[in-house]
Amino acid sequence: MGFLTPLFLGGFLAVGLPIWLHLLRKHKTTPTPFSSLMFFERREQSSIKHRRLRYLLLFALRTLLLILIALAFAQPYIQRKLLPATRASRITVLAIDNSLSMRAGGRLDQAKRMAKSEVAGLRPGERAEVLAFGSRVQLLSEITDDHAPLNGGIDAVEPSDARTSYAELVRSLRSIAQAAKQPLEVHLYSDMQQSGMPSNFNDLRVSADVRMELHPIDARPEPNFTVENVVAPRRVYDNKKARVLATIAGFDNQKSMRRVSLVLNQREIESKTVEVPENGRATVEFVSLEPPFGPNRGEVRIDSADALPNDDHFYFSVEHVEPRHVLFVHENGNTRGLFYFQNALESSGKSAFVIDPATVDQTANIAPAKYAFVVLSDVSSLPPAFENELRGYVRNGGSVLITLGSRAVSNNRVPVADTRVEGTSYTGREGERFQTAAWLDTSHPAILKDARWDEVKFYWAIRLNPGKARVAARLSDGTPLLLDEQSGEGHILVFASTLDNVENDFPVHKCCFVPFVEQTAHYLGRLDDTQAAVFVGAFEELRDSKEKGAAVDVLDPRGERALSLEEAARAQNIQFTMAGFYDIRRPSGRNEVVAVNADRRESDLTPAPPEALNIWKSMAQGTASTNGESGEAQSKPFSLWWYVMLAVLALAVVESLLGNRHLSVDKEAA
Amino acid sequence: MIQQFLDPAVLASISGLDLIAKTVVNGFVAGLHRSPDFGFSQEFAEYRAYNEGDDLRHVDWNVFARTDRCFLKRYRGETNTQVLVLLDTSASMSFGSHTVHKLDFARFLASSLCYMANLQRDAAGLIVFDADVVNYIPPSTRQGQIFRLLHAIEKAEVGTHTDFAAPFTHFQNFLRRKGLVIVLSDFYADPELIIKTVEPLRYKGNEVILFHILDPQEIAPKFREPMLLVDMENRAASLEVSPEYARHDYRRKIDAHIESLSSKAKSAGMDYFLMNTSRPLDEGLREYLFIRQGRM
Numbered sequence: 001m002g003f004l005t006p007l008f009l010g011g012f013l014a015v016g017l018p019i020w021l022h023l024l025r026k027h028k029t030t031p032t033p034f035s036s037l038m039f040f041e042r043r044e045q046s047s048i049k050h051r052r053l054r055y056l057l058l059f060a061l062r063t064l065l066l067i068l069i070a071l072a073f074a075q076p077y078i079q080r081k082l083l084p085a086t087r088a089s090r091i092t093v094l095a096i097d098n099s100l101s102m103r104a105g106g107r108l109d110q111a112k113r114m115a116k117s118e119v120a121g122l123r124p125g126e127r128a129e130v131l132a133f134g135s136r137v138q139l140l141s142e143i144t145d146d147h148a149p150l151n152g153g154i155d156a157v158e159p160s161d162a163r164t165s166y167a168e169l170v171r172s173l174r175s176i177a178q179a180a181k182q183p184l185e186v187h188l189y190s191d192m193q194q195s196g197m198p199s200n201f202n203d204l205r206v207s208a209d210v211r212m213e214l215h216p217i218d219a220r221p222e223p224n225f226t227v228e229n230v231v232a233p234r235r236v237y238d239n240k241k242a243r244v245l246a247t248i249a250g251f252d253n254q255k256s257m258r259r260v261s262l263v264l265n266q267r268e269i270e271s272k273t274v275e276v277p278e279n280g281r282a283t284v285e286f287v288s289l290e291p292p293f294g295p296n297r298g299e300v301r302i303d304s305a306d307a308l309p310n311d312d313h314f315y316f317s318v319e320h321v322e323p324r325h326v327l328f329v330h331e332n333g334n335t336r337g338l339f340y341f342q343n344a345l346e347s348s349g350k351s352a353f354v355i356d357p358a359t360v361d362q363t364a365n366i367a368p369a370k371y372a373f374v375v376l377s378d379v380s381s382l383p384p385a386f387e388n389e390l391r392g393y394v395r396n397g398g399s400v401l402i403t404l405g406s407r408a409v410s411n412n413r414v415p416v417a418d419t420r421v422e423g424t425s426y427t428g429r430e431g432e433r434f435q436t437a438a439w440l441d442t443s444h445p446a447i448l449k450d451a452r453w454d455e456v457k458f459y460w461a462i463r464l465n466p467g468k469a470r471v472a473a474r475l476s477d478g479t480p481l482l483l484d485e486q487s488g489e490g491h492i493l494v495f496a497s498t499l500d501n502v503e504n505d506f507p508v509h510k511c512c513f514v515p516f517v518e519q520t521a522h523y524l525g526r527l528d529d530t531q532a533a534v535f536v537g538a539f540e541e542l543r544d545s546k547e548k549g550a551a552v553d554v555l556d557p558r559g560e561r562a563l564s565l566e567e568a569a570r571a572q573n574i575q576f577t578m579a580g581f582y583d584i585r586r587p588s589g590r591n592e593v594v595a596v597n598a599d600r601r602e603s604d605l606t607p608a609p610p611e612a613l614n615i616w617k618s619m620a621q622g623t624a625s626t627n628g629e630s631g632e633a634q635s636k637p638f639s640l641w642w643y644v645m646l647a648v649l650a651l652a653v654v655e656s657l658l659g660n661r662h663l664s665v666d667k668e669a670a
Numbered sequence: 671m672i673q674q675f676l677d678p679a680v681l682a683s684i685s686g687l688d689l690i691a692k693t694v695v696n697g698f699v700a701g702l703h704r705s706p707d708f709g710f711s712q713e714f715a716e717y718r719a720y721n722e723g724d725d726l727r728h729v730d731w732n733v734f735a736r737t738d739r740c741f742l743k744r745y746r747g748e749t750n751t752q753v754l755v756l757l758d759t760s761a762s763m764s765f766g767s768h769t770v771h772k773l774d775f776a777r778f779l780a781s782s783l784c785y786m787a788n789l790q791r792d793a794a795g796l797i798v799f800d801a802d803v804v805n806y807i808p809p810s811t812r813q814g815q816i817f818r819l820l821h822a823i824e825k826a827e828v829g830t831h832t833d834f835a836a837p838f839t840h841f842q843n844f845l846r847r848k849g850l851v852i853v854l855s856d857f858y859a860d861p862e863l864i865i866k867t868v869e870p871l872r873y874k875g876n877e878v879i880l881f882h883i884l885d886p887q888e889i890a891p892k893f894r895e896p897m898l899l900v901d902m903e904n905r906a907a908s909l910e911v912s913p914e915y916a917r918h919d920y921r922r923k924i925d926a927h928i929e930s931l932s933s934k935a936k937s938a939g940m941d942y943f944l945m946n947t948s949r950p951l952d953e954g955l956r957e958y959l960f961i962r963q964g965r966m
Contacts, residue, residue, distance in 0.1 A: 031908055034899040035765035035772070035888055036858040039923040040909050 002637070004075035011070030018062040061655045065648065072644040080638035090183040091143055092128035093176065094118060094150070096157045097190030099134040099164040100536075100602035104191075104224070104308040107217045111189035112154050114215055118187050119150045130154055134162030135537050135599075137172035143180065161310065161536045161579040163599035164196025167203035174207050183209040186620070192216045194608045195601040204616050212620035214613055219605075223253035225276060225304035226603035227260075227314035232289065232298060232532045237323040237351045242289040246300040246314065250276040251604045262286040263299040264318075291320045295593040297581050298532075311603045315581060315595035316532040323354045324372035324525060329379055331407055332359045336500035337377035340507035344517035347510075353521055368393040373524035378405035378498050382415050390416045395488030399524035404462050405498035414464065417485055417492045422463040425479075434459050435475040444472035444484065445523040446493065448515050456512065460503035462496045469494070493524060533595040539573045540594060543587055550587030557581055557596070717741040752809045752849030753787040753794045755780045756841070757823065760800040760832035761903045762858050767887035768948060773828060775947040776854040776883050781823050782955060783852060788816040796822050797844070799837035800829030806844060831903040834859055834867040848875040857882050858903070861931040869938050878940040882931065886948045889924060891916040 003009065094115045102108040115130070122128055122145070130141040130153030141153030169188070177184045186206075190196075192214070198204065206212060228249040233242050244262055255278045261271040269289065274282045289298070298316040306312075326345075328338050335357070342355050353372060360379050363386040368374050374390060376382070382390070394400055400416055408414065412421050427433040437453035453473070461479050469485035469492075483494040501507045506516075521527075534540075542552045551569050554562040557580020563571055576582060576596040584592045720729060720740035728742045757780050763773040770778075780796065787794035795809030796819050807815075807822050832855065851871050857864055857880070864880075872878050893913040901907040911920075928944060935942035945953065 031898045031900045033765065033902045035762035035856060035885070035902050037899060037901040037904075037907055037909055038858055039920050039927065040899065040911055040915070041919070 001076055001078045004077060006074055008070055008073035011073060012067060014066045014070065015063050018059050018066065058655070058658050061651060061658060065651045065655055068644055068648045068651065072641060072648060076640045076644065077637040078640060080636050090185055091180055092122065092126060093173065093184050093186045094128060094130045094154065095169060095186055095188045096130070096132050096154065097134070097164060098132045098157050098160050099196070100161050100310055100598045101164065101191055101193050101308065101605055103159045103310050104605060105219060105222065107191050107219055108157070108159050110217050112157060114189050115154045115187065116151055119147050119154070122147065132157045133169045134160050135165045135168060136162065137169060160577065161598040162577065163602050164190065164193050166196050167198035170204050170206055173210055177207050177210050184211070186210060186212045187215060188212060189215045190217065191219055191605065192607045192613060194606045195604050197608050197612065204619065206620045210620060212617065214617055216607065216613070221252050222307045222605060224251045224306045224308050224603055224605055225249070225253060225258060225302055226311035226600055227300050227302055228281065228600050230300050230314045230316050230533060232316045232318055234318065234530055234532045235352070236291055236318060236320045241287055242291070242318065244286040244289050244298070244300065246284045247281055248274055248276055248284060248302055249281045249603065250279060251606065252279065254278055259303045260284045261301050262289065263301060264289065264291060265297055289318065291318045293320045295319045295591060297593055297595070308603065308605065310579070311598060311600065314533065314597055315579065317581065317593040317595040318532060323351055325370065326353045326355050326521070327366065327368060327371040327374045328355050328357045328377060329360060329363055329375065330357065330377040331379055332361065334378065334500070336502065337403060337498055340499050340501060341375065341517060344514045345521055347514055348518035352527060353525060368398060373399040373401065376400060376402045376415060378403050378407050378500070379415060380407040380410050387415060394490035394492060397489035399491045399493065401493045401495065401520060401524060403495045403498050405460065405500070405503050409462055414494055417494055419464050419467065419494065422465055424463065425461045427459050427461070435461055435477060437473050437481055438476040439474040441472040446482065446516065446520040447472060448519060451512055451515065453512050456504060456506045456509050458497055458504040460497060464494065464496055491524065493520065533597055534576065535597055535599050536576055536579055537599070539575050540584070541573045542571055547587040552587060553585040555583040716744050718744055751792050752847050753783065753792045754797065754809055754849060754851050755783055755794070756797045756799065756851065756853045757826055758800065758832060758855030759798055759804060759826045759829045761828055761830060762832065762856050764828040765885055765888065765902055766947065767885050770947055772856055772883050772885055772947055775945070777823050777826065778951055779881065779945065780854055781820050782951060784819040785816060786955065794819055797841050798822060798826045801831055801833040801836060803837045803840050804829060806841065808844065809849065832858060834864055838867045842870055851876045851878045852881065853878065854881045854883055856884060857931055861927065861934050864931065865934040865938050868940065872939050880935050880940055880942045882928065882942065882944045884944065884946060886946055889946065890921060
């Protein structure tokens, strides 16, 4: 027996306290004079002796209690001899890699056969479990010594489109070992792909009671071609032909020619032949993409004739939609702002918006709800009905861009936003007494991260009280230039100047004006940033806060429902697990097609170097189980703290009860 | 407020028995004035014709104005009796578990009784005794008697053991006139013997009051642990006593002793009164007055 903190044994000195209380103090009886002893008798002696005996019991209890408390603080432990870990006391884990690369050349079947032979070799009573791993770990059997469910689990391992992550496997093994509280012997069946190794080798470190046995699949290096990437528009707004750019990569290959085809809705549109250099990449451009209205399923494929055909396709989705309308309200006769704004929007390259200009007088009968967003370009006042309509439109999620100039100031307030104009300042063009945008909030969606407005000169400055609005840009004198105020579900963006090249020269600075207009339109029009294609393992948001409880239908590439009924009503997002096209019907009734591709890192079938595998093996030798196999009994410290504390508790209760009996005598005496 | 001054512990802080006696009696009488049951001391008794030498202060001038003759008013309180206080000063009387021990208490009580008797113009006397008569002040109404009594009480020292037979036989000779005999003692003796010793006083027509003075620790001892007790009247005798015994057996015995003494005293025509030294003195005075009133 030993003690973790032996210094606390000094607490034994506290035993002196009960000794003093019970023995030393008791014998110090001083004779007490009493008026007469005529009513006392000699026979009381026996009673005193009996009482002393009881005190001695209390004394013994108190002494023991103090000793045990001191012991508890000293934290005693004993060396417990553990029986050597036998094969029966540890769990065999059969981990089978089912990532995309395992589809190549029957690798998965080979791994399954090897795992089954390991199951056959298990002795009676030896327990095992089967798991499959790619980017996630999937348990396919419970821990059992029955071979039937283990073989069933191995048969159930299906090829997936996920990428290999050995780090994720090791993380799961650590959890399993911790939960099982028994040593693990892990048999890993994988092609040991280099791309599956984590960047930090420490991520492969397993706990001491896990021993790993690596079983690399015996596969010869094979050339593999893949469509590595496709750049295609997610949405097409006009009837012009769109451009698709594909990158073809070759691994372990010789220079060779490959035929690349562009397929839209399972119909080949165009094909080209490209020369793929040795271990290199080639780019193919298709300019004939002319998708019909609605969601379309695009695909770029190659005739690779290699061992891994699943990476020969690259799916993308493209949607042909009508451009959205933007209402541009201006004063009669002031069309300069419209001119610059329209040109900037058109020159941005995306024709997602069509501008509908209207003078203030024409707005009385316009319903803003049908517009993507509304621009109020330096308007003095709006018809009250239209202004009210605009307020309701913003509350319900619409957005308005308001530019302020000399006309808007005349009313002393910003329309719709009702922000008060605190004043104006004019700095003439002569003598370079202009202001610049000194500060930009590059985190605002309307401003690009690398935006530079230093060259822009502002001559007319309008001071607004920002109130609760977010200030996205300020002039050199601190005057807020761009304010974003949220009202209900929508936004009101106030640009405290004009877009007409009169009160500033912003529109002539194409390098910053066009991106500003494009970003602002993108932000106010709520264009989504979805990609034409995502990879397996990516997540997609299914509903927003307003669509709680509404069902979302998701069909996976096999045409099956990816969500259960409960998930369809509650799930906030979905993770794509297989390559192909997912059909998503959102609560708003909108249909979307999401193209999902396997991670192209899987296409590189190069195995990890043997040195790396050796290091991994040496790291995962399971010191606990290895020692166990040597047959020597090992000892492990076993803390007695809990037992001592339980004894202290029991003694404290007994001491309280016994002491209470004495105290009750004293109470009566008192 | 007045009751507070009758508390023995408070009285113990007052030096001088005369002051104590005054404090007690004045406080007690002041308390009586509020009581409708008493008021004897100034009760009108009769008119008497004025004789030469009578104190002119007692002449009823209203009667003189009407009749042109001098009459004196007489009050009941002026009826004289003889009060003899017997104070036990044996060693056991020096026991006390709190500020006031039994002898002090007996002193307070004796001095208060003497003072009150003096106020009533009773002839008060004192016998201090333990195993024998230690001091004797014959009853008298002479001027300065009260001071003699108080001085004797104050001078009373703790003696040896109690022996009722010897002193009582002795001082029976002193009593020539009927009166009130007050015995202040802790009566640590056989009740039979005590009564047998005191009884002859009663035969002579005396009213006898036994004030049994006991400390609360004697009535109900409270020991927290076994105690080695030494007899104060016999230092050689000692006993180790357990709290259990003191709590049960001793109490039973002392209660039986008190009960026996009380019943025997009553059956012998004596008044018995148990005085707990932790309780106010007025209880003793009340007893005295009750008996005193019966004698008038």
